[in-house]
Amino acid sequence: MITTTTLTKSYDETPVVRDVSLHCEPGTITGFLGANGAGKSTTMKMITGLVRPDRGTATVDGRPFVELPNPTRVVGMLLDASAMHPGRSGRATLTIAARLAGVPTRRVDHLLDLVGIADAADKRVGTYSLGMRQRLGVAQALVGEPPALILDEPANGLDPEGIAWMRTLLRDFADHGGTVLLSSHLLHEVQATADHLVVISGGAVVAAGRLDDLLASSTILVRSPDPCALAAALEVAGIDFVAGPGDALTVDVAGGRVTTEVLARVAREHQVLLTELRQSETNGLEQLFFSLTAAEAAPPQEVAA
């Protein structure tokens, strides 16, 4: 439904997005996870034709976005909830979007009700809180009854009740066969919402796959009385690892290519005694995410729940 291949964009010689390829299937929620400035928004803007890629392509429903005759009917977008005219009421904002999409304007009342801002519908958007704008933005994304959604940081500014509401709405949408691509800089937010994950850092995809797979087995802990021999054996076998914790080694599963069985065979071939061999207990995704984002200037830890 939403596909990109090697999207690449630089601003003033500085690469912002590098070779980002991703694929979102109907019936799934894909979380696009990365620190602030990792390239999430730029990627989403390239998908929606707002930013022209230097290289690479993006398609929605099999076509480049800019070739969709009436894109709002194919993919709903919430790219920036603050990008609304403050002088217009919520109802007027939605009515304009509905008119342009060619859907009956009576849908506006239904949507205002759905996102829970019916009471404030006739107030100017300038008086809305960020959370209310996010809700209005979601209503605007849904206005054309699209089968897909692209949402940039939809949880920003929402209170806990709002976040729970958003999760339910998106899960419902996906369960009805919808396709969702949503970005977040908060790991736990993505964990609670998405079933597929694309992790981006410094403009490049560093991990992608099913959330369960990424969470389950990103590293294996292996321990031997002779860590040097074990390390040498792993090197010969071309298996990536880091030292620790303690005298154990932590091995990257390399997307499932390396398993406990593979490691046991390597140890046997090199006659290295193993005293421990198991999936790491620590949350591999969390480790990965923090190791990737720690290098960048610590982003403000916004507490979203």
Place this chain on the structure above:
Amino acid sequence: MTASLSPRTLGIDAAPSAPGPIPFSRLVWVEWAKATDTRAARWLLALSALSTAGMVLVPVLVPTAFDQTHASYLRAAALALTIPLPVVAILMFTGEWSQRSILTTFTQEPRRIRVLNAKLAVSMVLGGGGAVFGGVVTAAGLVLAAASGRALQTDLTVGAVAGYLLFVLLNVLAAVALGGLLQSSAAAIAASFALPAAVAVLGTASTSVSDWIDMSTTWNRVLENDWVGHVPQISFSIVFWVAIPLAAGVVRTLRRDVG
């Protein structure tokens, strides 16, 4: 949150009818709504109407300062229409960049040239509507002047009315061109007042500037229906103030990354 998400709400189970392209008339209608539904736009339109009425009162109240002819009254209305009305047109092209709602507009219709054309069409409707309003106000002013026992020269020709309409539209177009090119409300409004003034000052030093570029010279000839011997100069100034910035603005809008 109580409303439930029916499949229909989500639209997924909706008939997979590929909706056709957005008709141009719908784009124009939506741009018209956006140009006129905010408080700022309504104030400017009201101000435009008021200043037009006020301006037409000048030849009524100060008969010595103006020729007492029909065409002269109409010209007073035309001058009033060159100030607030072009600002409304500028805001139509720049406001969405400043408010960043352009994000929504260009994702709803990614063929940006169609959005620009719709905005251009609306600005011409605004200009035309302003001109008609100015005509009505002028007529009222003439009735008022006649009622006060003044004898006015009836010198309005079809050419004079056409010149008046073209003059109003040209001023709106020049504003639109600046707005489309600069894509910033403050810069475009400032430029729309400062640039013609600066050129007028230059024109005092150089007759070729005043004859060919200074719109207060060339376009006043349009307003005064004084075309004979001035067509090349008038044409050049239209290219200079309208065609070139408009084309550059289109190119810039089509290429610009929306951040």
